[in-house]
Amino acid sequence: MRGGHLPTHRLGRIGLDILAGTGRMGILLVQIVRPAPTTPHGLARLLHQLRFVGSRSMLVINVAALFVGMVLALQFHDTLVRFGSITLLGSAVGLSLVRELAPVLTALIVIGRAGSAVCAEMAIMRTDSQIDALECMAIDARRYLLWPRFMAFLIAVPLLTAMFDVVGIVGGYCVATANFDLGAATYFTGITENMTGHDLQMGIVKSACFGALSAWICLGQGFLIHRGPLAYSGSEGVSQTTTSAVVTSSLVVLFADYILSSLML
Amino acid sequence: MRSFDTAVPVEARAICAEFQGRQVLRDVSLSVGRREIFAIIGPSGSGKTTLLRHLLGLARPRQGSAFVFGHPVAELSRHELAGLRRRIGVAFQGGALLNSLSVVQNIELPLKQHTRLDAATIRIMTHIKLELLGLLDIDALMPAQLSGGMLKRASLARAVIMDPELLFVDEPSSGLDPVNAAALDDLLVELRDSLGMTIVVITHAMETALNIADKILLLDSGEVVTVGTPTELLQSRDARVQSMLQRRPVRAGSAADDYLNRLTAGT
Numbered sequence: 139m140r141g142g143h144l145p146t147h148r149l150g151r152i153g154l155d156i157l158a159g160t161g162r163m164g165i166l167l168v169q170i171v172r173p174a175p176t177t178p179h180g181l182a183r184l185l186h187q188l189r190f191v192g193s194r195s196m197l198v199i200n201v202a203a204l205f206v207g208m209v210l211a212l213q214f215h216d217t218l219v220r221f222g223s224i225t226l227l228g229s230a231v232g233l234s235l236v237r238e239l240a241p242v243l244t245a246l247i248v249i250g251r252a253g254s255a256v257c258a259e260m261a262i263m264r265t266d267s268q269i270d271a272l273e274c275m276a277i278d279a280r281r282y283l284l285w286p287r288f289m290a291f292l293i294a295v296p297l298l299t300a301m302f303d304v305v306g307i308v309g310g311y312c313v314a315t316a317n318f319d320l321g322a323a324t325y326f327t328g329i330t331e332n333m334t335g336h337d338l339q340m341g342i343v344k345s346a347c348f349g350a351l352s353a354w355i356c357l358g359q360g361f362l363i364h365r366g367p368l369a370y371s372g373s374e375g376v377s378q379t380t381t382s383a384v385v386t387s388s389l390v391v392l393f394a395d396y397i398l399s400s401l402m403l
Numbered sequence: 404m405r406s407f408d409t410a411v412p413v414e415a416r417a418i419c420a421e422f423q424g425r426q427v428l429r430d431v432s433l434s435v436g437r438r439e440i441f442a443i444i445g446p447s448g449s450g451k452t453t454l455l456r457h458l459l460g461l462a463r464p465r466q467g468s469a470f471v472f473g474h475p476v477a478e479l480s481r482h483e484l485a486g487l488r489r490r491i492g493v494a495f496q497g498g499a500l501l502n503s504l505s506v507v508q509n510i511e512l513p514l515k516q517h518t519r520l521d522a523a524t525i526r527i528m529t530h531i532k533l534e535l536l537g538l539l540d541i542d543a544l545m546p547a548q549l550s551g552g553m554l555k556r557a558s559l560a561r562a563v564i565m566d567p568e569l570l571f572v573d574e575p576s577s578g579l580d581p582v583n584a585a586a587l588d589d590l591l592v593e594l595r596d597s598l599g600m601t602i603v604v605i606t607h608a609m610e611t612a613l614n615i616a617d618k619i620l621l622l623d624s625g626e627v628v629t630v631g632t633p634t635e636l637l638q639s640r641d642a643r644v645q646s647m648l649q650r651r652p653v654r655a656g657s658a659a660d661d662y663l664n665r666l667t668a669g670t
Contacts, residue, residue: 179515263502270461271499275513275561276488278481282516370423 155367162365163358169280170288170357183286191252191287192294196301198247203235203302206243207309210234215318227320228328231310232303236333236341238399240302245348245391248295249384253356256287257383260360261376269361284361288353295349296342303341340402347398348391355387410473412437412569412601418457418467420450420625427453428625430467435618440595440602442612444647445622451605452496454622455573458603459493460484471569489517492562496573496605498554500546500561507533507542510561517565532560536590551578556587566598573605584608588615609647613637621647 176184214230260283263269272279307329314320359366359379368375413435420428427450435441445451456462458469460476468475474487500509511529514520520528533539536556546554555575562570572591576584592615594600606612612619613633621628621636621644628643629636636644 266502267495267497267499268501270456270459271493271495271501273461274459274488274491274493275516276485277512277516278485 159362159366162362163354166280166284166358166362167354170284170354174281174285180281180286183282184289187286187290188294190255191248191290192297195248195251195294195298198251199244199298199302200305202243202247203240203305204309206239206302207231207235207306207311208313210239210306211310211313212317215314224318224320225324226328226332227314227318228307228310228325229332230328231314232307232329232333233337235306235310236303236337238395240299240306241341241344241348242391242395244299244302244345245295245352246388248291248298248349249352249356249387249391252291253352253387254380254384256353257356257360258376258380260284260357261363261379264361264363265372265376279361284357287357288350291349291353292346293349295352296345299341299345336402340398343402344395344398347394351390351394352387355390356383359383359386411435411470412439412472413441413458413603414470414473415454415458416468416470418454418464418469420453420457420462420464422453426625428457428464431622431625431627432467433620433627433630435601435603437601438595438599439617440591440604440615442604442606442616442619443622444606444609444612444619445628446647447607449622450625451607451622452573453625455571455603455605459491459571460488489565490568492565492567492570492600494555494559494562494570494572494575496577498546498549498558500554500557502546504546505542506538506544506546506549506557509546509557510542510564513561513565529564532564535563536560537586552580552583555579559587559590563594563598563600566600568599568601570594570600570602571605572602574607575604576606576608576611584611585614591615 210231211227214227214234215224218224218226218230260269263283269279269283272282311322311325314325315322359382363369363375363379366379368379371378411434413433415431415433418428418431419426431450431454433441433443443451443454453462457464458471458476460469460471460479463477469477471487472490474483476484476487479487500506501512504512507529510532511525514525514528518525529542530539533542536559538553538556538560541549541553541557546557549557555578559572559575562572570591575587575591579587588611591602591604595602604611604616613636616633618630618632619636620630623643629639629641631639637648639645
Protein backbone atom coordinates (compact mmCIF):
# COMPACT_ATOMS: atom_id res chain seq x y z
CA MET A 139 0.00 0.00 0.00
CA ARG A 140 1.45 3.35 -1.01
CA GLY A 141 1.88 5.94 1.71
CA GLY A 142 -0.45 8.39 0.01
CA HIS A 143 -3.33 5.93 0.23
CA LEU A 144 -3.12 5.28 3.96
CA PRO A 145 -6.21 6.50 5.85
CA THR A 146 -4.01 8.62 8.11
CA HIS A 147 -2.44 10.31 5.07
CA ARG A 148 -5.85 11.02 3.57
CA LEU A 149 -7.04 12.37 6.89
CA GLY A 150 -3.93 14.54 7.09
CA ARG A 151 -4.50 15.78 3.53
CA ILE A 152 -8.12 16.68 4.34
CA GLY A 153 -6.98 18.47 7.50
CA LEU A 154 -4.36 20.45 5.58
CA ASP A 155 -6.91 21.34 2.88
CA ILE A 156 -9.34 22.61 5.53
CA LEU A 157 -6.57 24.64 7.19
CA ALA A 158 -5.46 26.10 3.86
CA GLY A 159 -9.06 26.93 2.90
CA THR A 160 -9.72 28.59 6.25
CA GLY A 161 -6.49 30.58 5.92
CA ARG A 162 -7.45 31.77 2.43
CA MET A 163 -10.90 32.77 3.67
CA GLY A 164 -9.34 34.65 6.59
CA ILE A 165 -6.97 36.56 4.32
CA LEU A 166 -9.87 37.34 1.98
CA LEU A 167 -11.91 38.78 4.88
CA VAL A 168 -9.04 41.07 5.85
CA GLN A 169 -8.67 42.17 2.23
CA ILE A 170 -12.40 42.94 1.97
CA VAL A 171 -12.74 44.99 5.14
CA ARG A 172 -9.39 46.78 5.11
CA PRO A 173 -9.83 50.55 5.02
CA ALA A 174 -9.64 52.06 1.54
CA PRO A 175 -11.02 55.26 0.03
CA THR A 176 -14.56 54.83 -1.27
CA THR A 177 -15.26 56.42 -4.63
CA PRO A 178 -18.67 57.63 -5.85
CA HIS A 179 -18.71 54.59 -8.15
CA GLY A 180 -18.12 52.38 -5.11
CA LEU A 181 -21.07 53.96 -3.30
CA ALA A 182 -23.26 53.45 -6.36
CA ARG A 183 -22.34 49.76 -6.40
CA LEU A 184 -23.11 49.55 -2.66
CA LEU A 185 -26.57 51.10 -3.20
CA HIS A 186 -27.21 48.67 -6.05
CA GLN A 187 -26.31 45.73 -3.80
CA LEU A 188 -28.37 47.14 -0.91
CA ARG A 189 -31.35 47.13 -3.25
CA PHE A 190 -30.67 43.52 -4.21
CA VAL A 191 -29.93 42.15 -0.74
CA GLY A 192 -32.26 44.43 1.22
CA SER A 193 -35.18 45.84 -0.76
CA ARG A 194 -35.78 42.73 -2.80
CA SER A 195 -35.81 40.56 0.34
CA MET A 196 -38.47 42.66 2.04
CA LEU A 197 -41.48 40.84 0.64
CA VAL A 198 -40.34 37.36 1.66
CA ILE A 199 -39.15 38.66 5.05
CA ASN A 200 -42.50 40.35 5.72
CA VAL A 201 -44.55 37.32 4.74
CA ALA A 202 -42.34 34.99 6.80
CA ALA A 203 -42.40 37.36 9.81
CA LEU A 204 -46.19 37.68 9.70
CA PHE A 205 -46.73 33.93 9.81
CA VAL A 206 -43.98 33.31 12.38
CA GLY A 207 -45.56 35.95 14.65
CA MET A 208 -49.00 34.41 14.19
CA VAL A 209 -47.76 30.88 14.92
CA LEU A 210 -45.86 32.09 17.98
CA ALA A 211 -49.02 33.71 19.32
CA LEU A 212 -50.94 30.45 18.85
CA GLN A 213 -48.22 28.37 20.49
CA PHE A 214 -47.62 30.72 23.42
CA HIS A 215 -51.34 31.15 24.02
CA ASP A 216 -51.71 27.39 24.33
CA THR A 217 -48.90 27.26 26.90
CA LEU A 218 -49.66 30.46 28.85
CA VAL A 219 -53.34 29.56 29.30
CA ARG A 220 -52.25 26.51 31.31
CA PHE A 221 -50.41 28.77 33.75
CA GLY A 222 -53.01 31.53 33.78
CA SER A 223 -50.54 34.02 32.35
CA ILE A 224 -52.28 35.01 29.13
CA THR A 225 -51.42 38.67 29.70
CA LEU A 226 -47.78 37.77 29.02
CA LEU A 227 -48.55 36.76 25.41
CA GLY A 228 -47.24 40.03 23.94
CA SER A 229 -43.95 39.90 25.80
CA ALA A 230 -43.45 36.19 25.01
CA VAL A 231 -43.95 36.80 21.29
CA GLY A 232 -41.87 39.99 21.31
CA LEU A 233 -38.92 38.61 23.29
CA SER A 234 -38.79 35.38 21.24
CA LEU A 235 -38.69 37.38 18.06
CA VAL A 236 -36.30 40.12 19.07
CA ARG A 237 -33.75 37.98 20.89
CA GLU A 238 -33.77 34.83 18.84
CA LEU A 239 -36.10 34.09 15.98
CA ALA A 240 -35.92 37.29 13.94
CA PRO A 241 -32.09 37.42 13.66
CA VAL A 242 -31.76 33.72 12.87
CA LEU A 243 -34.67 33.41 10.46
CA THR A 244 -33.82 36.65 8.68
CA ALA A 245 -30.23 35.48 8.20
CA LEU A 246 -31.37 32.08 6.90
CA ILE A 247 -33.82 33.69 4.46
CA VAL A 248 -31.20 36.16 3.21
CA ILE A 249 -28.69 33.32 2.78
CA GLY A 250 -31.20 31.36 0.72
CA ARG A 251 -32.25 34.33 -1.39
CA ALA A 252 -29.19 36.56 -1.75
CA GLY A 253 -26.28 34.49 -0.39
CA SER A 254 -26.79 31.75 -2.95
CA ALA A 255 -27.08 34.36 -5.72
CA VAL A 256 -23.85 36.21 -4.86
CA CYS A 257 -21.97 32.94 -4.42
CA ALA A 258 -23.07 31.69 -7.86
CA GLU A 259 -22.34 35.10 -9.40
CA MET A 260 -18.78 35.16 -8.03
CA ALA A 261 -18.15 31.55 -9.05
CA ILE A 262 -19.36 32.17 -12.61
CA MET A 263 -17.28 35.35 -12.83
CA ARG A 264 -14.23 33.40 -11.70
CA THR A 265 -14.70 30.46 -14.08
CA ASP A 266 -15.52 32.84 -16.95
CA SER A 267 -12.25 34.83 -16.43
CA GLN A 268 -14.22 38.00 -15.60
CA ILE A 269 -12.32 38.35 -12.30
CA ASP A 270 -9.01 37.83 -14.12
CA ALA A 271 -10.08 40.53 -16.56
CA LEU A 272 -10.74 42.94 -13.67
CA GLU A 273 -7.31 42.21 -12.19
CA CYS A 274 -5.69 42.73 -15.60
CA MET A 275 -7.43 46.12 -15.83
CA ALA A 276 -5.70 46.97 -12.51
CA ILE A 277 -9.08 46.97 -10.78
CA ASP A 278 -9.00 45.35 -7.33
CA ALA A 279 -11.67 42.68 -7.69
CA ARG A 280 -12.00 42.39 -3.92
CA ARG A 281 -12.77 46.07 -3.62
CA TYR A 282 -14.88 46.25 -6.77
CA LEU A 283 -16.95 43.09 -6.33
CA LEU A 284 -16.75 41.87 -2.74
CA TRP A 285 -16.77 45.06 -0.64
CA PRO A 286 -20.18 46.39 -1.81
CA ARG A 287 -21.80 42.98 -1.43
CA PHE A 288 -20.27 42.39 2.01
CA MET A 289 -21.34 45.83 3.23
CA ALA A 290 -24.82 45.34 1.78
CA PHE A 291 -25.24 42.16 3.85
CA LEU A 292 -23.83 43.88 6.94
CA ILE A 293 -26.27 46.78 6.62
CA ALA A 294 -29.33 45.02 5.21
CA VAL A 295 -29.55 42.01 7.56
CA PRO A 296 -29.97 44.10 10.77
CA LEU A 297 -32.52 46.34 9.01
CA LEU A 298 -34.45 43.34 7.71
CA THR A 299 -34.28 41.82 11.18
CA ALA A 300 -35.84 44.97 12.65
CA MET A 301 -38.59 44.70 10.04
CA PHE A 302 -39.05 41.02 10.92
CA ASP A 303 -39.44 42.03 14.59
CA VAL A 304 -42.13 44.62 13.86
CA VAL A 305 -44.13 42.55 11.40
CA GLY A 306 -43.86 39.43 13.58
CA ILE A 307 -45.16 41.34 16.62
CA VAL A 308 -48.02 42.69 14.49
CA GLY A 309 -48.76 39.14 13.29
CA GLY A 310 -48.92 37.96 16.89
CA TYR A 311 -51.18 40.89 17.75
CA CYS A 312 -53.60 39.99 14.92
CA VAL A 313 -53.97 36.45 16.27
CA ALA A 314 -54.16 37.66 19.89
CA THR A 315 -57.02 40.07 19.16
CA ALA A 316 -58.90 38.01 16.57
CA ASN A 317 -58.66 34.58 18.20
CA PHE A 318 -58.23 35.24 21.93
CA ASP A 319 -59.94 38.60 22.49
CA LEU A 320 -56.76 40.03 24.03
CA GLY A 321 -56.77 43.84 24.00
CA ALA A 322 -54.15 45.89 22.20
CA ALA A 323 -53.17 47.57 25.47
CA THR A 324 -52.53 44.23 27.21
CA TYR A 325 -50.55 42.85 24.28
CA PHE A 326 -48.31 45.88 23.72
CA THR A 327 -47.94 46.80 27.41
CA GLY A 328 -46.53 43.32 27.98
CA ILE A 329 -43.90 44.00 25.34
CA THR A 330 -42.90 47.49 26.53
CA GLU A 331 -42.74 46.47 30.17
CA ASN A 332 -40.65 43.32 29.69
CA MET A 333 -38.39 44.17 26.78
CA THR A 334 -35.13 45.92 27.74
CA GLY A 335 -32.42 47.67 25.80
CA HIS A 336 -30.26 44.58 26.28
CA ASP A 337 -32.78 42.46 24.37
CA LEU A 338 -32.72 44.86 21.44
CA GLN A 339 -28.93 45.04 21.60
CA MET A 340 -28.72 41.26 21.48
CA GLY A 341 -30.90 41.18 18.35
CA ILE A 342 -28.88 43.88 16.61
CA VAL A 343 -25.47 42.35 17.46
CA LYS A 344 -26.62 38.90 16.39
CA SER A 345 -28.08 40.10 13.09
CA ALA A 346 -24.96 42.13 12.22
CA CYS A 347 -22.75 39.11 12.98
CA PHE A 348 -24.99 36.80 10.95
CA GLY A 349 -24.96 39.23 8.03
CA ALA A 350 -21.17 39.45 8.06
CA LEU A 351 -20.70 35.69 8.46
CA SER A 352 -23.11 34.74 5.70
CA ALA A 353 -21.65 37.32 3.29
CA TRP A 354 -18.10 36.21 4.07
CA ILE A 355 -18.81 32.51 3.50
CA CYS A 356 -21.01 32.90 0.41
CA LEU A 357 -18.76 35.48 -1.28
CA GLY A 358 -15.56 33.69 -0.29
CA GLN A 359 -16.61 30.27 -1.54
CA GLY A 360 -17.68 31.69 -4.89
CA PHE A 361 -14.71 34.02 -5.28
CA LEU A 362 -12.16 31.33 -4.35
CA ILE A 363 -13.74 28.50 -6.35
CA HIS A 364 -10.55 28.26 -8.43
CA ARG A 365 -8.53 27.29 -5.34
CA GLY A 366 -10.82 24.43 -4.32
CA PRO A 367 -11.52 20.90 -5.56
CA LEU A 368 -14.36 22.12 -7.82
CA ALA A 369 -12.15 24.54 -9.76
CA TYR A 370 -12.52 22.76 -13.08
CA SER A 371 -15.98 21.23 -12.70
CA GLY A 372 -17.76 23.89 -14.79
CA SER A 373 -21.42 24.50 -14.15
CA GLU A 374 -21.63 21.51 -11.81
CA GLY A 375 -18.81 23.02 -9.77
CA VAL A 376 -20.69 26.33 -9.55
CA SER A 377 -23.88 24.63 -8.38
CA GLN A 378 -22.06 22.46 -5.83
CA THR A 379 -20.13 25.45 -4.51
CA THR A 380 -23.37 27.41 -4.15
CA THR A 381 -25.04 24.54 -2.28
CA SER A 382 -21.99 24.16 -0.05
CA ALA A 383 -21.93 27.91 0.69
CA VAL A 384 -25.64 27.95 1.64
CA VAL A 385 -25.33 24.87 3.88
CA THR A 386 -22.09 26.04 5.52
CA SER A 387 -23.26 29.57 6.17
CA SER A 388 -26.62 28.35 7.56
CA LEU A 389 -24.86 26.00 9.98
CA VAL A 390 -22.32 28.66 10.95
CA VAL A 391 -25.16 31.10 11.67
CA LEU A 392 -26.84 28.55 13.96
CA PHE A 393 -23.54 27.80 15.69
CA ALA A 394 -22.76 31.51 16.08
CA ASP A 395 -26.27 32.01 17.48
CA TYR A 396 -25.50 29.60 20.29
CA ILE A 397 -22.13 31.20 21.01
CA LEU A 398 -23.55 34.75 21.00
CA SER A 399 -26.54 33.75 23.13
CA SER A 400 -24.30 32.11 25.73
CA LEU A 401 -22.05 35.18 25.78
CA MET A 402 -24.83 37.76 25.98
CA LEU A 403 -27.28 36.11 28.34
CA MET B 404 11.80 50.65 -10.72
CA ARG B 405 13.20 50.64 -14.23
CA SER B 406 11.87 53.08 -16.73
CA PHE B 407 9.02 51.89 -18.91
CA ASP B 408 10.68 53.55 -21.91
CA THR B 409 13.86 51.51 -22.04
CA ALA B 410 12.85 48.10 -20.72
CA VAL B 411 12.01 45.13 -22.92
CA PRO B 412 8.20 44.99 -22.98
CA VAL B 413 7.87 41.24 -22.42
CA GLU B 414 10.44 38.65 -21.53
CA ALA B 415 10.20 35.07 -20.29
CA ARG B 416 13.18 33.16 -18.94
CA ALA B 417 12.99 29.37 -18.80
CA ILE B 418 9.42 29.22 -17.51
CA CYS B 419 8.29 25.80 -16.31
CA ALA B 420 4.71 25.30 -15.18
CA GLU B 421 2.55 22.43 -13.99
CA PHE B 422 -1.19 21.94 -14.13
CA GLN B 423 -2.70 19.25 -11.89
CA GLY B 424 0.62 17.41 -11.73
CA ARG B 425 1.20 17.57 -15.52
CA GLN B 426 4.00 19.70 -16.89
CA VAL B 427 2.45 22.16 -19.35
CA LEU B 428 5.37 24.54 -19.95
CA ARG B 429 8.99 23.43 -20.24
CA ASP B 430 11.80 26.00 -20.26
CA VAL B 431 9.86 28.54 -22.29
CA SER B 432 11.89 31.67 -23.05
CA LEU B 433 10.96 34.58 -25.25
CA SER B 434 11.66 38.26 -25.72
CA VAL B 435 9.32 40.75 -27.33
CA GLY B 436 10.77 43.97 -28.74
CA ARG B 437 9.12 47.38 -28.63
CA ARG B 438 6.42 48.10 -31.26
CA GLU B 439 6.63 44.47 -32.29
CA ILE B 440 3.73 42.16 -33.06
CA PHE B 441 4.76 38.88 -31.49
CA ALA B 442 2.62 35.83 -32.23
CA ILE B 443 2.60 32.77 -30.00
CA ILE B 444 1.13 29.95 -32.04
CA GLY B 445 0.57 26.28 -31.43
CA PRO B 446 -2.08 23.61 -31.56
CA SER B 447 -4.87 23.43 -28.98
CA GLY B 448 -3.55 22.38 -25.59
CA SER B 449 0.03 23.37 -26.37
CA GLY B 450 0.17 25.74 -23.38
CA LYS B 451 -0.39 29.10 -25.11
CA THR B 452 -3.02 30.41 -22.71
CA THR B 453 -1.07 29.08 -19.71
CA LEU B 454 1.97 31.00 -20.96
CA LEU B 455 -0.20 34.12 -21.30
CA ARG B 456 -1.42 33.72 -17.69
CA HIS B 457 2.20 33.59 -16.53
CA LEU B 458 3.13 36.68 -18.54
CA LEU B 459 0.17 38.54 -17.00
CA GLY B 460 1.03 37.52 -13.45
CA LEU B 461 -2.19 35.51 -13.09
CA ALA B 462 -0.19 32.34 -12.39
CA ARG B 463 3.17 31.68 -10.73
CA PRO B 464 5.71 29.56 -12.60
CA ARG B 465 7.23 26.54 -10.89
CA GLN B 466 10.58 27.67 -12.28
CA GLY B 467 11.77 30.63 -14.32
CA SER B 468 10.49 34.19 -14.47
CA ALA B 469 8.29 36.40 -16.59
CA PHE B 470 9.19 40.07 -16.96
CA VAL B 471 6.97 42.90 -18.20
CA PHE B 472 8.76 46.18 -18.80
CA GLY B 473 11.65 44.70 -16.84
CA HIS B 474 9.59 43.84 -13.75
CA PRO B 475 9.35 40.23 -12.53
CA VAL B 476 5.54 39.94 -12.48
CA ALA B 477 5.42 36.98 -10.09
CA GLU B 478 7.42 38.85 -7.47
CA LEU B 479 5.56 42.15 -7.49
CA SER B 480 3.21 43.18 -4.71
CA ARG B 481 -0.48 43.60 -5.56
CA HIS B 482 0.01 47.36 -5.60
CA GLU B 483 3.05 47.21 -7.90
CA LEU B 484 1.31 44.73 -10.20
CA ALA B 485 -1.72 47.02 -10.42
CA GLY B 486 0.58 49.91 -11.38
CA LEU B 487 2.16 47.81 -14.11
CA ARG B 488 -1.18 46.56 -15.41
CA ARG B 489 -2.39 50.11 -16.02
CA ARG B 490 0.06 50.12 -18.95
CA ILE B 491 -1.30 46.86 -20.33
CA GLY B 492 -4.44 45.87 -22.22
CA VAL B 493 -5.71 42.31 -22.35
CA ALA B 494 -8.36 40.89 -24.66
CA PHE B 495 -9.35 37.48 -23.33
CA GLN B 496 -10.27 34.51 -25.48
CA GLY B 497 -13.93 34.35 -24.44
CA GLY B 498 -14.29 38.12 -24.07
CA ALA B 499 -14.51 38.06 -20.26
CA LEU B 500 -16.85 41.05 -20.30
CA LEU B 501 -18.64 41.69 -17.01
CA ASN B 502 -22.09 40.16 -17.50
CA SER B 503 -23.84 42.72 -15.32
CA LEU B 504 -22.68 45.69 -17.44
CA SER B 505 -23.66 46.66 -20.99
CA VAL B 506 -21.08 46.67 -23.77
CA VAL B 507 -20.47 50.41 -23.46
CA GLN B 508 -20.25 50.22 -19.65
CA ASN B 509 -17.70 47.43 -19.98
CA ILE B 510 -15.58 49.42 -22.40
CA GLU B 511 -15.59 52.62 -20.35
CA LEU B 512 -14.93 50.79 -17.05
CA PRO B 513 -11.10 51.29 -17.03
CA LEU B 514 -11.53 55.00 -17.79
CA LYS B 515 -14.03 55.42 -14.95
CA GLN B 516 -11.82 53.52 -12.52
CA HIS B 517 -8.44 55.01 -13.36
CA THR B 518 -9.05 58.55 -14.61
CA ARG B 519 -10.82 61.66 -13.40
CA LEU B 520 -12.23 62.43 -16.84
CA ASP B 521 -15.73 63.84 -16.96
CA ALA B 522 -18.59 61.75 -18.30
CA ALA B 523 -18.72 63.58 -21.64
CA THR B 524 -15.01 62.98 -22.37
CA ILE B 525 -15.34 59.33 -21.39
CA ARG B 526 -18.32 59.01 -23.71
CA ILE B 527 -16.36 60.54 -26.62
CA MET B 528 -13.31 58.31 -26.03
CA THR B 529 -15.53 55.25 -25.80
CA HIS B 530 -17.37 56.28 -28.97
CA ILE B 531 -14.04 56.45 -30.86
CA LYS B 532 -13.11 52.92 -29.81
CA LEU B 533 -16.61 51.60 -30.54
CA GLU B 534 -16.38 53.08 -34.02
CA LEU B 535 -12.89 51.70 -34.53
CA LEU B 536 -14.15 48.19 -33.80
CA GLY B 537 -17.50 48.51 -35.55
CA LEU B 538 -19.54 48.24 -32.37
CA LEU B 539 -21.56 51.46 -32.54
CA ASP B 540 -24.89 49.76 -33.12
CA ILE B 541 -24.56 47.28 -30.28
CA ASP B 542 -23.17 49.46 -27.48
CA ALA B 543 -26.35 49.23 -25.38
CA LEU B 544 -26.58 45.45 -25.55
CA MET B 545 -25.58 43.15 -22.72
CA PRO B 546 -22.67 40.70 -23.25
CA ALA B 547 -25.06 37.72 -23.23
CA GLN B 548 -26.77 39.19 -26.31
CA LEU B 549 -23.57 39.29 -28.41
CA SER B 550 -22.20 36.77 -30.89
CA GLY B 551 -18.72 35.32 -30.38
CA GLY B 552 -17.18 37.74 -32.88
CA MET B 553 -18.84 40.76 -31.29
CA LEU B 554 -17.66 39.63 -27.85
CA LYS B 555 -14.09 39.48 -29.12
CA ARG B 556 -14.31 42.95 -30.63
CA ALA B 557 -15.90 44.38 -27.49
CA SER B 558 -13.16 42.77 -25.40
CA LEU B 559 -10.52 44.28 -27.68
CA ALA B 560 -12.21 47.69 -27.44
CA ARG B 561 -12.03 47.49 -23.63
CA ALA B 562 -8.38 46.37 -23.83
CA VAL B 563 -7.35 49.41 -25.91
CA ILE B 564 -9.58 52.05 -24.27
CA MET B 565 -6.64 53.33 -22.16
CA ASP B 566 -4.28 53.27 -25.18
CA PRO B 567 -1.92 50.82 -23.46
CA GLU B 568 1.75 50.47 -24.34
CA LEU B 569 1.42 46.71 -24.41
CA LEU B 570 -1.52 44.67 -25.65
CA PHE B 571 -2.14 40.96 -25.15
CA VAL B 572 -4.75 39.37 -27.40
CA ASP B 573 -5.81 35.76 -26.83
CA GLU B 574 -7.15 33.99 -29.93
CA PRO B 575 -8.44 37.10 -31.75
CA SER B 576 -9.72 35.29 -34.84
CA SER B 577 -11.00 31.98 -33.47
CA GLY B 578 -14.67 31.53 -34.24
CA LEU B 579 -14.73 34.47 -36.65
CA ASP B 580 -15.58 34.30 -40.34
CA PRO B 581 -12.59 34.93 -42.67
CA VAL B 582 -13.65 38.51 -43.49
CA ASN B 583 -13.99 39.56 -39.84
CA ALA B 584 -10.83 37.67 -38.91
CA ALA B 585 -8.86 39.54 -41.59
CA ALA B 586 -10.38 42.86 -40.46
CA LEU B 587 -9.31 42.16 -36.88
CA ASP B 588 -5.78 41.28 -38.08
CA ASP B 589 -5.62 44.59 -39.96
CA LEU B 590 -6.83 46.41 -36.87
CA LEU B 591 -4.02 44.99 -34.74
CA VAL B 592 -1.45 46.17 -37.30
CA GLU B 593 -3.12 49.59 -37.35
CA LEU B 594 -2.97 49.81 -33.53
CA ARG B 595 0.73 49.04 -33.62
CA ASP B 596 1.43 51.50 -36.46
CA SER B 597 -0.73 54.39 -35.24
CA LEU B 598 -0.42 54.11 -31.46
CA GLY B 599 2.97 52.41 -31.23
CA MET B 600 1.64 49.50 -29.21
CA THR B 601 3.62 46.33 -28.61
CA ILE B 602 1.24 43.45 -29.27
CA VAL B 603 1.44 39.82 -28.16
CA VAL B 604 -1.06 37.66 -30.03
CA ILE B 605 -1.92 34.16 -28.87
CA THR B 606 -3.39 32.17 -31.72
CA HIS B 607 -3.66 28.78 -33.31
CA ALA B 608 -4.32 30.37 -36.73
CA MET B 609 -1.12 30.28 -38.77
CA GLU B 610 -2.63 32.70 -41.32
CA THR B 611 -3.04 35.38 -38.65
CA ALA B 612 0.51 34.91 -37.42
CA LEU B 613 2.04 34.98 -40.91
CA ASN B 614 -0.01 38.01 -41.93
CA ILE B 615 0.62 40.32 -39.00
CA ALA B 616 3.50 39.12 -36.86
CA ASP B 617 7.04 40.44 -36.88
CA LYS B 618 8.12 37.40 -34.94
CA ILE B 619 6.47 34.05 -34.33
CA LEU B 620 7.01 31.57 -31.50
CA LEU B 621 5.75 28.05 -32.12
CA LEU B 622 4.76 26.18 -28.99
CA ASP B 623 4.02 22.46 -28.95
CA SER B 624 3.34 20.32 -25.87
CA GLY B 625 4.62 23.14 -23.68
CA GLU B 626 7.97 23.43 -25.48
CA VAL B 627 9.27 26.13 -27.79
CA VAL B 628 9.71 24.52 -31.20
CA THR B 629 11.08 27.60 -32.92
CA VAL B 630 11.14 31.39 -32.79
CA GLY B 631 11.63 33.48 -35.90
CA THR B 632 10.24 35.79 -38.50
CA PRO B 633 7.40 34.58 -40.75
CA THR B 634 9.91 34.06 -43.56
CA GLU B 635 12.16 31.95 -41.34
CA LEU B 636 9.18 29.87 -40.30
CA LEU B 637 8.11 29.28 -43.90
CA GLN B 638 11.61 28.06 -44.73
CA SER B 639 11.86 25.77 -41.71
CA ARG B 640 12.16 22.02 -42.32
CA ASP B 641 11.04 21.10 -38.80
CA ALA B 642 8.21 18.55 -38.99
CA ARG B 643 6.13 20.32 -36.34
CA VAL B 644 6.50 23.65 -38.13
CA GLN B 645 5.53 22.03 -41.41
CA SER B 646 2.60 20.36 -39.67
CA MET B 647 1.28 23.75 -38.50
CA LEU B 648 1.91 25.33 -41.92
CA GLN B 649 0.15 22.56 -43.81
CA ARG B 650 -2.57 22.15 -41.17
CA ARG B 651 -1.86 18.44 -40.94
CA PRO B 652 -1.06 16.48 -37.79
CA VAL B 653 2.38 14.92 -37.36
CA ARG B 654 1.77 11.22 -37.98
CA ALA B 655 4.21 8.47 -37.13
CA GLY B 656 2.68 5.05 -37.58
CA SER B 657 -0.28 5.66 -35.32
CA ALA B 658 -2.93 3.13 -34.37
CA ALA B 659 -5.33 5.05 -36.60
CA ASP B 660 -2.98 4.48 -39.58
CA ASP B 661 -2.84 0.75 -38.85
CA TYR B 662 -6.61 0.61 -38.65
CA LEU B 663 -7.02 2.47 -41.96
CA ASN B 664 -4.43 0.26 -43.65
CA ARG B 665 -6.26 -2.86 -42.54
CA LEU B 666 -9.55 -1.47 -43.79
CA THR B 667 -7.97 -0.62 -47.16
CA ALA B 668 -6.38 -4.09 -47.43
CA GLY B 669 -9.77 -5.69 -46.83
CA THR B 670 -11.44 -3.94 -49.76
